[in-house]
Amino acid sequence: MTDSLTRTKKKNKKKSQLNWKKVLVSLIIVFIIICLGMGCFFAWSVYKETEDFSAERLLSGEASKIYDANGELMYTYGSDENGKRENVTYEELPQVLIDAVVSAEDSRFFEHDGFDLPRIAKTFITNLASLRITGGGSTITQQVIKQSYFPDAERTYTRKLSEVILAIQATKEISKEEIITLYLNKIYFGRSTSSIGVAAASKYYFNKDVSQLTLPEAALLAGTLNSPSRYDPYYNLEAATSRRNVVLNLMVQHGYITQEECDLAKQVKVENMLSQSSTTSDSSLAAYVDLVTEEVIEKTGMNPAETQMNIYTYCNQDLQRMATQMANGETYDYTDEDLQMAGSVQSTQDGRIVAVIGGRNYKSGDLNKATVKQQPGSSMKPILDYGLAYKYLDWCTGHTVEDKETTFNSHGSNSWTPKNWDGSFHGSMTISEALVNSWNIPAISTFEQVLDSGGEDAVIEDMKSLGIDMSYEEENGIQLPYAIGGWAKGVSPVELAGAYATVANNGIYIESHTINYVEIVDKNETVNVDQDIQDNATQSLGEDVSFMIRETMLSYSSSGSGSYAYLSGIDNVGAKTGTSNTESGASKDLWMTAYTPDYTCSVWMGFESQALKEGKNTSRYRAYPGKVVGDLLEYLEDNTTEKKSYPDQPDSVEQIQIVAGVYPYQSPSSSTPASSVVTCWAKKGKGPTSTAAEATINNLNSFEATLNSSGTINVSFGAYDTSSGTTYGTVVYVVEVYDESNQLVHTETLSNNTGTINYKPTGNVRVVGYYKYAELEVTSNKVERTINVNTSQLDDVNYTITSNGSTVSNGSTISGTSIAINVHAQNESNTITIQFLSSTGESILDPITFTGSATREFTLDSGFTYTVRVTESNGTNSVNRSTTFTVSG
Known part of the structure; x- marks a missing residue:
């Protein structure tokens, strides 16, 4: 038993020793395989990074540019990719700059084949000692390669080897002069994106062209290349000065300048050399530029700050600056710095935006209030209320509406009894009268009928057809307060200008836009934004309805009353004001939108939420939207040489005459007074279907005439019964006096049924009374009374x-x-x-x-x-x- 156990232990020990040998061999094999794999991967990575070398890829794209309506440069983009870059040629580079850059960055540049072996060896030892790649050792050619191929890549040995291989290829295919030119057009010279590329940097620091650079300026630029962020003199003057002096010393060391030239250059103070570039963007153009950028991204899917483009717009720079000054309170004294303004001006017949107001003291990147929705107040009444009445109710433009106390209970209104801004009611009137005075009750009553006839969905689609996005409103349902501007969200100035331009253009909706076309430089491609938009123009409310809205607005806008007075002198102008109030009744939003055959302008003024919470309101500023719109349109009218006309009357409308206040409409008869005849527009076939009857008048049943104590005659008629209507105009009361020889000696017309006749008889007279229409020779029966006058009676002496x-x-x-x-x-x-x-x-x-x-x-x-x-x-x-x-x- 013991021997067996001993033999088992020895056998297990032997097995253990054999396993360790196998493991060691396996590990060596694995290590070799890993090394080979890493070598292959390294070689493959280097191959993949260098296989597609192209000299074209080394070229530097310039910054995107925006041009105005006259083709003049108005803005150059700054970005991490392109900055405000503008490429220069080698011939434009002064020798002193080339010498400074070569001395500072790559002293053997014109001698090596794209890489400098001694520098690489020195850098390799340094990196090995620190157990990481710390950078350095790159030649100018390698830096061009890195900027073009690996701008955001981590520092690895494969990247460094790839740089060397590509640098060698670049040196074989293009000249040293081309390489250093590419380098200087591509590299950062400071912290700002306005300093990418030597041309932009020269403007950024010295406000001069590259060809004009002096020795100390060239040395300063060359000095920033080592660490652009650290050596930007606008941020670190002392470090930038020290680095410039180092470059000057290097230029002496490499034999480019003498010691005397070096010393003289060092005496020039860097702060005295600097001159902040005048290429800084004009803030008055910022709102327009931001709108252009948004539109470019939407239409092309590319960002002009990242992709080089030439963007041609319809901006009128003079008008844009004028509008900005108005918004900033430079033209008018708005006194309150919190008062905001937004607006849009576009060409009426093609949707081209020529100027925008983004807000007070607008800066690039701010919230562009030209596209922010605000409650429209009454500014939508001509379209939303009466325009849709023309469409769904077949009203004519001379329709009579009623302004009387009314309680509404439909379409989301819970027993609502609205009032007018003056607290009064004004009876019967035409649509034009209701609009010029902005009475609320007729507008709400009309909109109620529109919703009953057309429905909410149709109204939403109609507004969308005009470019007004009602998706937010749609969520809550369209309610009666919408008729007078009580929207959940509202409309923006760009939307409102576009909607009224559409109306003025016989209903042809053309998307509001800033861009004519975009040239995408790298792709050699042109995106014809304007042409695409014009080709996709659509009909909105119908040319008949749009024409009728336009004519309605033209009829009252020249009244000269209220804010419309600021439009006097502007030809063929149609307009509408708008005001919305806070819950407490204070004035909040102010609007004026106006159009001519050439341009449409919409301006909003108001306070933002915080200022409103502080109790601020716009009641004292009501006049200003009208002033701004009037001044902008007047400027355009004075500076527009090729004036346009409104589109012709469409065949689908006709001019008609109706009897005022009668519905269904009637044509006037020969006896209808002129004051009761309304000439207006209607959709063809929707005019009068009958003619008014010839004029008749009630009989006079009661008439009395007596002599008063002053010797004059008092008269009294039975009051005329108007319950049957006043189709034929106003009824007046006529008195005729005849003497004893039956000669008519006096006639007088009264507006009331009682009064005193301005005549003193000296003898017996016959007094006759009768009814008559004021404008017609239609009279009632005549009743006469006799007055006996005592001829011996005397007045006071x-x-x-x-x-x-x-x-x-x-x-x-x-x-x-x-x-x-x-x-x-x-x-x-x-x-x-x-x-x-x-x-x-x-x-x-x-x-x-x-x-x-x-x-x-x-x-x-x-x-x-x-x-x-x-x-x-x-x-x-x-x-x-x-x-x-x-x-x-």
């Missing part, structure tokens, strides 16, 4: 007393002793008697008697009080009047 040119009144005191009494007889045959009485009523002087009107003069004693009695008699009756006065002593 009429006389004046003057002294020294002044009137002597009852109870007065005069200084002069001479007086004149002027008597106006009621009839020249009447007898006049003048008496002077004492204070006790006794006669002082003999009475003076004469016939008819006359003037008599008297001299009185001072210190007495006199009473003058003047009596007039016609032989049957007499009247008298007295005046008492004192002559001072």
